[in-house]
Amino acid sequence: MIRIPPQRGGWLEVICGPMFSGKSEEMIRRLRRAEIAGQRVVIFKPRIDDRFDAADVVSHAGARMRAVPVSSVAELVARAQGFEVVGIDEVQFFEHPVVSASLELAEGGARVVAAGLDQDFRRLPFGPIPELLSHAEFVDKLQAVCHRxxxxxxxxxxxxxxxxxPYSGETVLVGAAEQxxxxxxxxxxxxxxxAALGASAAA
Ligand SMILES: [Zn+2]
Known part of the structure; x- marks a missing residue:
């Protein structure tokens, strides 16, 4: 697919899909290209995600790029100043103001690339993702391979x-024994x- 990015100003790209669909890998691929072109590139991720090395966005395929862990959306915005390309990994874990922050950065001229899970484990829209999708110029929904x-x-x-x-479990579990x-x-x-909870996503 050929995409013509806007000639002036910034824009918002969203890369979403389930786990193991290559979202981080795709974001790293895009930002690496921008880096090669000499653009000032930064990746942020929520401090909650410490699966691997705290300073890296690491995809399951092993591609890695340095990322800055941030504790809040305000910290993200403050630290994004002066960068031409701003990656936001695991964007579903950020508080809702990440939507207005992403728009503000794009309107300020930045290319914002947000990657995250579009659905939680119940198949419900995850956190700020629905609004990010509706505001984005470009959306890619990646697929994984069904384990079954x-x-x-x-x-x-x-x-x-x-x-x-259980359907009633917490949406976000960190360091738990779940698989x-x-x-x-x-x-x-x-x-x-x-079924007891009246979940419409029930198969
Ligand atoms: Zn299947």
Missing amino acids: CGGPATTTQRLVAGKPA YEARCRDCHEPGTDA
Whole structure:
């Protein structure tokens, strides 16, 4: 697909999809190109995500680029000043003001590239993602490979001891014993309590 970026001013790109769909890898690929072109590039990520090295955005495929962990949207905006390309990884974990902050940066002339999960483990829209998608000039929804059937996966399955995690669980768990798999719509299993809670995403 050929894209013509705006000739003046900044814009917003969103890279979304389930876990294991290559979102971080794609963001690193785009920002690396900008860096090669001599643009001033920075990546931020929420301080919550310390899966790997605290200073790197690390994709599951092993590509890495330095990232600045920030504790708040205000800190992100303050530290983004003077950069031409601003990456925001794991954007779903930021508070809702990340939407207005992204627009403010784009309107100030920056190319903003936000990457994150579009759905939580229940298949519900995740945090600020819906609004970011509606404001973005460019959106890419990546697919993973379904862990069960090998088809295109668009959802993230949370498992506890190999079983679907309860629907009523916390949306964000850090350092917990949960495991995740990418699944297609058909193979995604709601938690056993989903029907009792009237969940519409129940399969
Ligand atoms: Zn499947």
